[in-house]
Amino acid sequence: MSDLALLYEHPAWFVPLFDALKRRGIVYQALTPAGAFDPADPHPPAPLILNRIAMSAFLREAEHPIFWAQALIAQWERRGARVLNGTAALAVDTSKARQLALIASLGLAVPATRVVHRPRDVPAAAEAIGFPLVVKANIGGAGAGIARFDSLEAVRAAAADGTLPTSIDGVLLVQEYVPARDGLVTRIETLDRAYLYAIDIAGAGQFDLCPADACAVPGRAITMRAAEPAPALRAAAEAIAKAAALDLGGVEVMIDDRDGVPRFYDINALSNFVARPLEVLGWDPHERLVDRLEGWMAEAG
Template sequence: MTDLALLYEHPAWFKPLFEALERRGVDYIARRPDGHFDPADFTPPARVVFNRIAMSSFLRSDEHPIFHGVALLDHWRRAGARVLNGPEVLAIDSSKARQLSLIAGLGLAIPATRVVHRIADIEAAAATLAFPLVVKANIGGSGAGIARYDSMEQLRAAIADRFLPTSVDGVLLVQDYVPARNGTITRIETLDRAYLYALDIAGGGAFDLCPADACQIPGAPIPMVASTPDTALREAAEAIARAVGLDVGGIEVMIDDRDGVARFYDINALSNFVAKPLDVLGWDPHDRLVDYLIHILEETR
């Protein structure tokens, strides 16, 4: 049986990981979530399966693999595979509402949020918050499905025209627009539920702050620098990773410029790491990830 299977969807994001595995001589197969699976066939594709399904996959295909992937990963785990970032992690990754509930349940601050599944409930939800606010898709990726509204009149017009974000699961978040201090968010990457590195990403109010190679627009790179969050932020990110069961992933936080409170708002189980890591970090996190994968493979022999 093959040692390692990587379940992935994006055609370009994982080339650095594939290359790192090949440099280390790791036996692996790269598998797309296409075709079909037999729920009565308990033959896993490998001893260890690493989930790399992106939430933004719905942007690339209406027939996205997000929900299919949850079932497939769960099936492979029942078949005896060790699944990293498994079905329960993918389920949290695919629900910002569940993410915020989990974070708040740990006693950490989040943006004030109301969760709805009907357009008819958006105005009443917004009335409990202050403007500006955002309406956000429960399943998003690369900043998709987020719109800002500066007044109730503007929001009512969008509701009347049905000119609102949509989510592939029908769930929307009505959320306080948090002015991030210096227009910067911090993305804390974790590996095996422990701090790996962090980036300060200057978005200037933008919502798409993906730091990886494949997200960069030629001539318009997203400004980002390596950072060292204080101990409280690092420990909070690790607590979130433990609560999720996150083998590898990014946790995003911003400092609310109004009151200085650190507000956590996103858990991303698809960590394809920073573009040009040697320039930004001085080392390549793919090497640490491969170390971790090799450790898991040794555990499962």
């Protein structure tokens, strides 16, 4: 048994991490969510396990592993493994409603939101929020399951004809549309609850803003650049990471152009780093991650 295992499902996102581990001579197991597991098995695959199951997994495979992985990771933890971004982080990652509640509990601003589990409740929630607004899937990933509405009539029609967004857990968020200042959202990445780097993502009027593969959808102009958030925003991101039990993850925030208030709206326990980091950041965060993995391996051993 090696000292490190990685559980992942995306076929390409983690190649840079695998390469960085190989350069350091670190032996690891690469595990994919296939087959079956024995809930009575007392032996986790390694003392330290890095969970990289993305919430966008359901976009790539209808028989997605999200809930299966929750059960598997819980078993590994019960059997003594240290799982990075384990069950506590997954509980937050798998619910945008939980994310907003956590952020608000820290005294930070979030977009006005109502959470529903029945499409017929969406129009009443929309009336309470006002327009424009967005309806979001509680479990999304890569911006999936988000639609903008500009009138109550449009919401009622979508609820009636079954064209509202859907979520794999049946929960929806009805949320005010926040006009982002300069059309920017900022993603702040953390490692071991501490600030790692940040990027500004231009194209905030669109929703598929995942930085890992730059969401290279034809006809959609999304650009990213290195950012230096204000100290208060860094501190807020670190507080969120601590409260969400993120060993590795990103927090997204936008400045509300109406009043200048930073509004935090998303927590990403899966942090696969920005595409082309040397171009965007000038350095490779995978090396910092491997540094910390070596420390975690020593602690787990």
